[in-house]
Amino acid sequence: GDSVTQMEGPVTLSEEAFLTINCTYTATGYPSLFWYVQYPGEGLQLLLKATKADDKGSNKGFEATYRKETTSFHLEKGSVQVSDSAVYFCALMGVSNFGNEKLTFGTGTRLTIIP
Amino acid sequence: DGGITQSPKYLFRKEGQNVTLSCEQNLNHDAMYWYRQDPGQGLRLIYYSQIVNDFQKGDIAEGYSVSREKKESFPLTVTSAQKNPTAFYLCASNAANGNQPQHFGDGTRLSIL
Numbered sequence: 090g091d092s093v094t095q096m097e098g099p100v101t102l103s104e105e106a107f108l109t110i111n112c113t114y115t116a117t118g119y120p121s122l123f124w125y126v127q128y129p130g131e132g133l134q135l136l137l138k139a140t141k142a143d144d145k146g147s148n149k150g151f152e153a154t155y156r157k158e159t160t161s162f163h164l165e166k167g168s169v170q171v172s173d174s175a176v177y178f179c180a181l182m183g184v185s186n187f188g189n190e191k192l193t194f195g196t197g198t199r200l201t202i203i204p
Numbered sequence: 205d206g207g208i209t210q211s212p213k214y215l216f217r218k219e220g221q222n223v224t225l226s227c228e229q230n231l232n233h234d235a236m237y238w239y240r241q242d243p244g245q246g247l248r249l250i251y252y253s254q255i256v257n258d259f260q261k262g263d264i265a266e267g268y269s270v271s272r273e274k275k276e277s278f279p280l281t282v283t284s285a286q287k288n289p290t291a292f293y294l295c296a297s298n299a300a301n302g303n304q305p306q307h308f309g310d311g312t313r314l315s316i317l
Contacts, residue, residue, distance in 0.1 A: 093246075121303035132210075132294050132308035133247075140303055178246060182303045192237075192296075192306055194246035 091116045091183040095195035098176075102169055102202055110164040110198050112153075112179035120183040122146075122155050122162040127176045127197070136164075136177070171202045206231045210295050210309035216317050217282065217289060225280045225312045227295035233307070234300040236278035240264060241292040241311075250293075253278055254300050282314060290316050 096111040114120065121140045125133040137146030142157035151166045162179060179195040208229045217223045229236065235254045239247040249262030253272040267286025272278055278297075282289045292313050296306040 123305060125308075130310075132208075132310045133296075134308070135305045138305055182305075191249070191252075192247075196244065196246045 091120065091181060091191075091193040093179050093181055093193055093195040095177075095179045096198050097196070099199040099201060102200070104171055104202055104204050105168045106202075108164070108166040108169045108173075108200070110177055110179075110200070112162045112164065112195060114160050114162065114179075114181050116160075116181055116183045116193075118183065119157075120181040122153070123180045123182065123192070124151070124153055124162070124164050125178040125180060125194075127178065129175075133178060169200075169202050171204055174200055174202045176200070208295055208297055208307055208309035210293075210312050212312060213310070215312055215314045217314060218317050220284045222281055222283050223314065225282070225293055225295075225314070227278045227280065227309060228276055229278075229295075229297045229307075229309075230276060231297060231307060232275075233297035234275070235298050236272070237296040237306065238262075238268070238270065238278070238280045239294045239296065241294060247294060250280065289314055 092115045094113050123138045124136040126136045127133050137148045139146040139155035145154045153162050153164045176197045176199045178197045180192050211226045237252045238250040248264050251270040253259035269281045294311045295309045298304045298306045
């Protein structure tokens with residue numbers, strides 16, 4: 090079945106550092122890929138998405154490129170801020186018995202940015 | 205503003221008691237979902253519904269029940285058969301056409317007294 094493997098945390102960086110959170114996936118067909126962010130005590134918010142190979146999703150300075158040849162969707166940001174501290178989830182939307190809506194999540198990566 | 209409202213934010217359950225978590229959306233989405241989140245783990249799908257009066261089991265449905273009598277509402281009941289109910293519960297919805305992203309509520313944290 091579908092699966093998502095993402096970089097284990099926690100990750101701690103200094104403000105303005107470069108961020109990479111690795112995400113690889115296993116799926117049949119052509120899934121859509123997502124990054125969600127969860128702030129303490131809240132639900133998940135969609136950060137960015139990509140629906141086909143070589144697509145680049147971007148939002149709030151974060152970027153991720155859908156790499157089918159390496160089955161990866163790594164999250165990057167050039168200069169992180171304290172406000173980026175959160176848990177980040179990689180997810181894929183593959184094909185299931187009921188259509189295209191089933192989401193499979195990675196285990197999440199906790200990111201802490203120190204001033 | 206459109207969104208998903210989950211209530212209550214915190215809920216306590218006594219042993220042997222059923223409790224119901226509310227999820228309401230005003231996004232006009234056809235599909236709704238319930239997930240369970242445990243520390244250090246990703247989200248696991250409990251139940252989902254694509255249309256009113258229809259729902260299917262997800263990966264961890266045992267000890268849970270749902271109903272979908274209205275498009276806007278998808279309540280989750282945690283029954284006494286769920287032996288380890290302490291978790292963070294998240295409700296989500298999306299439009300059931302194409303790979304539309306799911307939108308999430310702010311969650312309900314359930315604890316056992």
